[in-house]
Amino acid sequence: MWRDAVVVGGKDLRVEMHSRVTTTQVAPYAILVLLLFGFAFDQNHAILSQAAPGLFWMAVLLCSMLAVQRSFALEAADGARDGLRLSGLDPAGIFLGKAAAVALQLVILEVVLGLGIAVLFGTTFHNPALLVLSAAAATVGLASAGTLYGMVAAGLRVRETLLPLLILPVVAPVLLGATQAWMAALGLTTADGWRWLTLLVSFAAIYVTFGVLSFSVLVEEA
Amino acid sequence: MDQVIHFRSAVALAGRFPVLAGADLDVARGEIVLLQGANGAGKTSLLRACAGLLRVAAGEAWVLGENLVADPRAVRRRIGLFGHSTALYEDLNAVDNVRFAVRASGGAVSAVVPAMERLGLTGRLTATSVGALSAGQRRRVALAVLLARDPELWLLDEPHAGLDAEHRDLLDVLVEEAVGRGATVVLASHEADRARRLAGRIVTVAGGVVSAQAPSLSPVQPEATAHVA
Numbered sequence: 201m202w203r204d205a206v207v208v209g210g211k212d213l214r215v216e217m218h219s220r221v222t223t224t225q226v227a228p229y230a231i232l233v234l235l236l237f238g239f240a241f242d243q244n245h246a247i248l249s250q251a252a253p254g255l256f257w258m259a260v261l262l263c264s265m266l267a268v269q270r271s272f273a274l275e276a277a278d279g280a281r282d283g284l285r286l287s288g289l290d291p292a293g294i295f296l297g298k299a300a301a302v303a304l305q306l307v308i309l310e311v312v313l314g315l316g317i318a319v320l321f322g323t324t325f326h327n328p329a330l331l332v333l334s335a336a337a338a339t340v341g342l343a344s345a346g347t348l349y350g351m352v353a354a355g356l357r358v359r360e361t362l363l364p365l366l367i368l369p370v371v372a373p374v375l376l377g378a379t380q381a382w383m384a385a386l387g388l389t390t391a392d393g394w395r396w397l398t399l400l401v402s403f404a405a406i407y408v409t410f411g412v413l414s415f416s417v418l419v420e421e422a
Numbered sequence: 423m424d425q426v427i428h429f430r431s432a433v434a435l436a437g438r439f440p441v442l443a444g445a446d447l448d449v450a451r452g453e454i455v456l457l458q459g460a461n462g463a464g465k466t467s468l469l470r471a472c473a474g475l476l477r478v479a480a481g482e483a484w485v486l487g488e489n490l491v492a493d494p495r496a497v498r499r500r501i502g503l504f505g506h507s508t509a510l511y512e513d514l515n516a517v518d519n520v521r522f523a524v525r526a527s528g529g530a531v532s533a534v535v536p537a538m539e540r541l542g543l544t545g546r547l548t549a550t551s552v553g554a555l556s557a558g559q560r561r562r563v564a565l566a567v568l569l570a571r572d573p574e575l576w577l578l579d580e581p582h583a584g585l586d587a588e589h590r591d592l593l594d595v596l597v598e599e600a601v602g603r604g605a606t607v608v609l610a611s612h613e614a615d616r617a618r619r620l621a622g623r624i625v626t627v628a629g630g631v632v633s634a635q636a637p638s639l640s641p642v643q644p645e646a647t648a649h650v651a
Contacts, residue, residue: 215511283510
């Protein structure tokens with residue numbers, strides 16, 4: 201399983217390195233989203249600083265849709281999914297590899313967006329440990345849930361429009377938990393951010409487990 | 423005789439439509455079998471069922487000793503399917519595509535370069551993104567995948583399509599060499615003359631069933647075929 205995950209994840213990242221979709225399209229899109237939020241709030245730094253965690257994770261969430269759609273668009277072209285199935289790869293390995301590749305792209309985006317909110321919204325970071333751990337757990341949760349539902353939608357003609365409808369309600373706990381954890385980490389609330397981290401870790405664990413166990417059925421039925 | 427494919431009354435569905443409606447097929451190790459039939463007869467479905475990509479819903483389906491009805495995944499690593507689509511990634515270059523396919527199927531990466539050289543994929547062609555290659559060149563990359571994987575069962579769906587004359591001839595040589603190494607080949611082709619020269623037996627598919635079989639020593643005549651009940 202782990203070997204297959206490395207093979208699939210490596211392939212997806214290699215495709216990304218060649219196509220540069222994340223760096224030339226998704227990252228600029230994410231920055232654009234932040235800028236538009238800034239314009240919408242009339243560059244009011246007090247509001248923007250308070251809303252920064254929510255805006256950040258909303259932007260990450262939107263970008264995760266693009267990353268997941270891209271990940272499965274690769275497999276839809278020219279019978280690549282049949283090639284993947286015919287290779288005899290462990291479906292759990294396919295899941296872990298694709299989720300890891302999406303997660304790595306999201307990490308890069310989060311670094312860019314993190315710099316973006318620091319510069320654009322004047323955000324300062326108070327609790328780096330909580331910030332990084334909650335970001336890691338939220339990223340794994342988004343990537344695993346996205347990969348799972350990406351595979352569900354993969355075989356459908358309406359997958360591009362269906363995927364956000366499937367994923368957005370499911371990842372609402374990630375948006376809530378990550379925003380609250382980051383508000384605590386940024387010193388914007390006195391609430392206990394570590395409790396929200398527990399929610400994020402639980403969400404990630406559930407979806408990684410569910411993906412590993414169910415992907416064989418999804419790969420066959422897609 | 424060592425059976426590589428044994429289908430009895432195999433039924434496979436596409437949605438609710440039976441693309442295989444009780445197909446019977448036996449293929450022995452080392453055979454080259456040509457599937458012929460009109461468009462929509464079920465040739466591609468039969469090949470995909472043999473590859474475990476199309477689930478057999480009823481009947482018997484054994485390939486390389488594995489029961490595909492119980493576990494269609496069991497046999498896939500030992501099968502190569504060269505079909506209408508190339509299963510290549512456009513953003514990867516040719517050598518990365520072949521290397522990934524070989525790694526994914528657990529094959530030896532050392533076979534990649536010799537296979538590509540055999541298909542004339544050398545120099546700048548190896549480093550060119552597949553998306554920038556011509557249709558024929560893409561077919562050659564897909565063929566290099568098949569050659570590098572060197573599976574026990576070659577399933578070829580219109581294998582000559584898109585190849586120039588030189589590489590059509592090369593494909594025939596590769597098929598004969600594979601059989602010489604102990605592989606078995608089932609191909610579907612509308613290029614009747616070329617495919618009949620290659621095949622030892624012709625199986626006619628119609629309406630999702632095998633309707634007739636005959637040796638391929640001479641062009642098939644309807645009255646010369648042994649009709650399957």
